Amino acid sequence: MSKSGKSHFWALLLFSVGVFMAALDNGIISSALTTINRHFDVSDNWGAWGVTIYTLGLAISLPIAGKLSDRYGRKRLFIAEIILFGLGSLFVALSPTFELYLASRFIQALGGGGIFIIGNSHILSTVEPDKQAKYLGMLGGMNGIAAILGPNIGSFLLDWTGNWHILFLINVPIAVALVILGLMRLPESADPNTGRLDLPGTVILSLAILSLMYGLTNIDVDFWASFREWDVSAFIGAGVVLFIILLLYESALERRKSGDPILPMTLVRQPRYLMVLLIGMLSGGMLAGMIFIPGFTENVLGIEAEKSGYWMTPLALASGIGAGMGGMMVSKRGPIFTVVLSGVVTAVGFALFPLWTELKWQFIISSMIAGVGIGIILGAPLNILATEGLQSNKGTALASLSLLRQIGMTIMPTIYAGFIARGFNNMGELFRTEFRDILNANVEKANLSQEAMNELAEIGRHMASGGGESVSAGQIAEMIGRIQDPALREVIRDSVAEITRMAAENGYGGLYWSAAALGVLVIAAAFILAPMRRNIAVPAAEGSGME
Incomplete structure (x- = not known):
């Protein structure tokens, strides 16, 4: 194996383990919430903050980690993120009070949020163009599998050990190993910038994301009525106002050429890039449909509640296969063809739930089709589309894409739950x-x-x-x-x-028809995006066909 080949191997291995570990913790806690709430003697409403605070921390960390990795180096930021995540995990496990537990979850999220972005950015900056899609597909597969299997792995560890602390302590030795191997094996990559770091923009962006995401997480199943509540309308409104202030400030900063904007306006002004962000948000909405699979198996197929989570396994495996397929399809047919394929397969898979799925074997087939479709879009195609033509700011571009995907994953579960609620209310x-x-x-x-x-x-x-x-x-x-x-x-x-x-059946039917509709919207958005890319140099390795 050549020197560059060894370098790529170690980078892919370390980033894959880091991504899997961070994505796992976003879902693994759900299996232990009741136990943790009992340990700290808090209500279910307060206990849910263990999930909410992690979601907020992830959202805030995405653009900051993306920008800092571009500026100061992806290896350096990867090491820093892993250290922060490992310390946060240790503090969570050792927290004597609920308040310290929440603070530790926030620290953990700040560390975990940037790992996937940094890994993708490193691949796009150091790997040959004809191999990028394959590596991005592998990384996306790890992210998707971990996110879907998190609750199952959490349940297994909790049943095996009877101790919720182990869910977080297990991260510590893995983080230590990643730091040591990262220092020894990871090459550095960065986009040198001599401009002053945009601290005011960073603060405004963080507050805007915090306000917007907090407001979105407070939306309940009565979607429109939620906006009459102050903890929804006030925070979403504040987030929108802060984003407008940020755009005005960043535009002025760019005109003065006196700093390095946290949100480059050259990206924001590109309709092509904004369309990629829209597809990213739609893909997050499709991914959110997976959350309700255990409820579907329990309420429609009659599977016992304690076993329903294990029926996520075929879907998780299929999403990993789909991510690998997505990487290969990008290399052979181009990212637009791959996005369209993802929309078609996902829409078909979700539509089979209300149309056809009555028996367990039918569920396995339907969920695997949907899983393959989701997996295809998780890794390579959107990352390639978001960064093509860019010589710098790749981490920033990917971070914005991940943030929009996270927003889609935050909004759609509430809408989906509304369908279920209306079904049972009937x-x-x-x-x-x-x-x-x-x-x-x-x-x-x-x-x-x-x-x-x-x-x-x-x-x-x-x-x-x-x-x-x-x-x-x-x-x-x-x-x-x-x-x-x-x-x-x-x-x-x-x-x-x-x-x-x-x-x-009525409730989940509405849910999965709406998820299938998102797949159709992804297809439409991809066809709108295709002509916008004509002025961008597309690598020859993408092959022929629809690019």
């Missing part, structure tokens, strides 16, 4: 229109005794007196609890379960 209507027929069919198959039939008639009179228009879960449980005949109790329980499944 259960009263389903009871009124469907329950009698379902119950009669189950009664015919059950061969009930006369006593059970008399009891059933009494239940029917009771439901009729209430109009049957609105039935709560508590009323259903109370009704089943009063039934004396065991066979009748089982018949009614099965009938209620069928109504619940129908409500879940």
Whole structure:
């Protein structure tokens, strides 16, 4: 292996492990939230801040880490990010109070947020153009697999050790090894800039991201009504105002040529780059659809709650395969073709959930198709599109792309959850229109005794007196609890379960149709983007076909 080949091998290995570790911690905590809340004696609402604060820290760190890595060197920033992440993990595990635990999660996020950006930027700055897509695909695959498998790995470690601290302590020796090997094996790469560091712009950008992301995380399932709440409208409004101030300040800074803007206006003024950012946000929305897979398997397929998370595994493996495919497709057919392919495959995979998926084997096929589609867009194509034609600021360009993807992943779960909520809120209507027929069919198959039939008639009179228009879960449980005949109790329980499944199908159907629609929007955006790239030199290695 040549010297450059060894250098690329070590860079890919170290960045892959770092990306996997950081992405894993974004989801691994979800399996331990109840245990952590109990340990610190806090409510579920307060406990959720362990996730929220990490999301905010990631969003803030993305553009800062991207800019600093361009300016001071990707190796140097990678080492700093790993040290920060490792210290944050150690502090989380050793935190004696909930307040210190939250502060440590924020430190951990500041360290973890830039690792993926720095890795991609390093590849785009040091690797030969014909190999970049393959390496970016590998890195994107690690990021996607870790994000999807995080809850499962967390559950496994928690069941195995019975100790939530191990979820964070395990990061410490890995971080130490990455720092040592990084110092020894990673080559340095940077875009030297003699301009003064843009500290005011950095502060404004951080406050803008903090305000915007905090407002977005407070949106609930009643999407539009949420904007009447001050913790949504005020913070989103403040974020928008701060972004406008930032753009005005950065424009003035660029005209004076007296500094190194945190947000280069040469990027912001390019319609092509803005379209790439839009596709990035849409891809984040598609990725957010994966969060609801365990709920789908539990409520629609009837899989036990404690096992539902493990059904993410086929999807995670498929996303890793898709990321590798995306890298190869970029090399052979170009990034636009690859983005279109991702949109098509993802839309088909998500559409199969409401159209076709009723059995477990059908779910595996549907989820793997969706996983391949998501994986294709995770690594190479958008990173190539965001940085093509740039001689500098590649880390900054990638950081903005990741930030928009993060915004998509923050907004869409609320919209998706709204579909599920509306599906279950419609259960009263389903009871009124469907329950009698379902119950009669189950009664015919059950061969009930006369006593059970008399009891059933009494239940029917009771439901009729209430109009049957609105039935709560508590009323259903109370009704089943009063039934004396065991066979009748089982018949009614099965009938209620069928109504619940129908409500879940309606809710999750809307969710996955909307996720499929995002795939169609990605296709449309890619076709709009294609002619915008004509003035950019595209590497010959991309091959023929749709570029």
